[in-house]
Amino acid sequence: MTSTDASPRNAAKGAGFGARYALMLIALLWSAQLLSVVGLLAGNAQAQVAIHFHTTQVAWFMLATNLVGTFIAPFVVKFASMYGKKRVMVIITVLGLIGDLIAALAPNYTLLLIGRGMAGFYAAIAALVYAIARDVFPPRLVGPASGLISGGIGLVALGGPFLSGWLIDNHGFRGVLWFLTAATALSLVLLLVFVPESPVREERTRIDWLGGLLLGGGLASITYGIGKGAEWGWTSGTTFAFIGGGIVAVVAFVVVERVIAHPLFDLSMLARRQVWTVFLATALIAGTVYSAGTINQLLGLLPKIPTISDGLGFSATKAAWIGAPASVLLVATALAAGVLARRVDARLLLGTGAALALLGYVLQSQFHHTASQLLAVGIVPAVGIGLIVAVVPILVIEAVSPQEQVLANGMQGMMQGIVLTMLTQLIFVTMAQDGKVLKGTQFYLDAGFTNGFWLAAGFAGAGLLAVLLIPKGKSLEETEVGQAAV
Template structure:
């Protein structure tokens, strides 16, 4: 019989890690209600103000896989506490900012703390009983989506009815609370890769490649896709990532073990993660614009930022409700089935959007369906990854998977941004995305989600009996920790 004390302790760990992921996601959406006002608030140009959003993405892309590997080397709990520090400092710096440069620095610091979710998921493997592991992973994995969905209306309400600095003071308090909860609730477990070296050269190479790629993808529409700067960054990214891959295959203790990553179960899961990321972000980019565009367009719904956020918030609540059910589905049918189901539900949501995009309530229903699909898919991905990697690489592998999701959202933003920029109408002297542009964007989201389901169908089953010894060793190590 399960020890009630152990059950309570593991429940507190799961709740703490899910809250940590939710807070990290809220950090990302904090500035969304302020985007249009940032140039005036910070006395700068719109192009400079855009860096307040971009810098968090770039820093997180680099720090998530690095913090994951450090979690394997020095301990996941220790790195969770380390991630809480820049979240607090970054929030304080942003709250005190009056110009764009310190705001960018603060947002960059917030990006450094985004490794909390993959670290938390990896730690669950060490401390949660096997029968509760799938549901716990699903909840913590979905916390990024939950935070993003509920963070928008909260941020909009604060920005509308209080001083904008209150957003960042509030986030500083939340981050500090998370640090305290991690210190109190999360047990310290032995580092899985203790004694190995940190691959500094690999971290630098990956940083150069990722920053170049994401910068070109996120800024290409503004700079021009054929401009020398955009093409140069894409070229630099290709060279850096190829060189990084060459190094990782030859160094003794790589940042990311590419041989493990190349296993079909891991490789196809990561590819499906990119596609789900594209599918998820397509709706997040389209729905707020449809809700807020003026009714004079004939398809805009004329809602305020706060009202738009409130219409989309039920999607976040649904993710919270679906995650435990996703865990049960993983236990009964396996994580591959759950990933396929999630991608199909995501695709169905986009199909439904073609009929319901004409009303705010309709978009709310679409958001609930899409969020349900994302919750199922996001819960299945870490389970697939962790079933195919050794215990010593759990955090690094989850960090890389989180990076793949982030890459998907960046690609989705770039693709949908190009579509909406090309298909426009003129309303009152302003160029706005047209109804056909939104419909094409929704069709792209539907197609990408279907493609993700097809990729997931190709994921092989659990590892063969030849790896049984490794599975047994992993189970024994987890059992020792729980004891």
């Protein structure tokens, strides 16, 4: 009887990825990393969008997507927990595809923003991808699969700049929007054909609409306030109103969740030290490394203008070649980390990644004046980022039960998004203290770039300290994973 019970798990351990799991992995990797593709390509297209539509509000081109994604995230993770992760993934992909089509066809800026806002429905898919990966892969493949899915960001960082340059140079911003439409359509097909539904569900209950509105609206208000703080002024009444109002809404959400019969999130999960420390450390560290890329992008692509700008003036293609070795190393490190996580304490991997990111930003603060310097010192944070992106979902898996997985991913993702938004804006503000405005465009001097790297190093250091708070928990080998496969 014992051998019968154990045989499926042992069989799973003896199998490799195989064609079925490889196709499943590709489908999930594409769905998760499409968010990175959107961020990279849409960010590079902003200048052409502003010129074409003659708008000074081009920030909304990205902000509309982020705000909608933040607002609907609590509902997405709740519906996925009750009705099925694949089902909800398909629904939000369809809604995102409709938004992409509207944006690609938009004759005016207002309709373009409506489309980009609808595309924000897709933003919550990453939380569902990592949750369903836990359920549908065999136990021995959960770690490597999570590492590969996370490490796909290196492929985006490697190929994205080349793709972005080709699309914009040859087809303009419309080419970018149509590519995003095609990429979302491909994601939908891959999900429908290759990804099975997860059998893990929580009990179906009444939806806590009030709690969702308070949480989603509060987080969106905070995100919006941080995003506009540099424009309005960080001490202005409007900035305080949005950020303060958002904080009040989140506090009200906590109160509502404690008294309502069927809360949107089980906040008792956050009372566990194993959970809240993982959320804190991973949000700080991952939010930092994703934000810090802004400094390198501006440093490389802004022109060199004496006394005005100390950018290096690289073409997008040259910048891509400079970053290529680091991107390859990032992918390799993420893959190795996914395998190591079954044998090495994930806290050690995360701490090592944070330490390398910290060291890398310190080095970049001093050595960022030539292509060779950027190429050499960029390798250090790349290894750190590879460890970080691979181990973040693994730590969340180790901290919660299968039934809590999608909700945990959603909560961790929202915390990480807030850190990312806040730090990105702080980076812009810090660099602008040593910058100049020429013909309505903000440029940055060398001291601004230096201080931006030091700010990123400080946040990486805070994340490293937060890792020390995480208690020893179950290892990935001991965690319940692969329910559908087993």
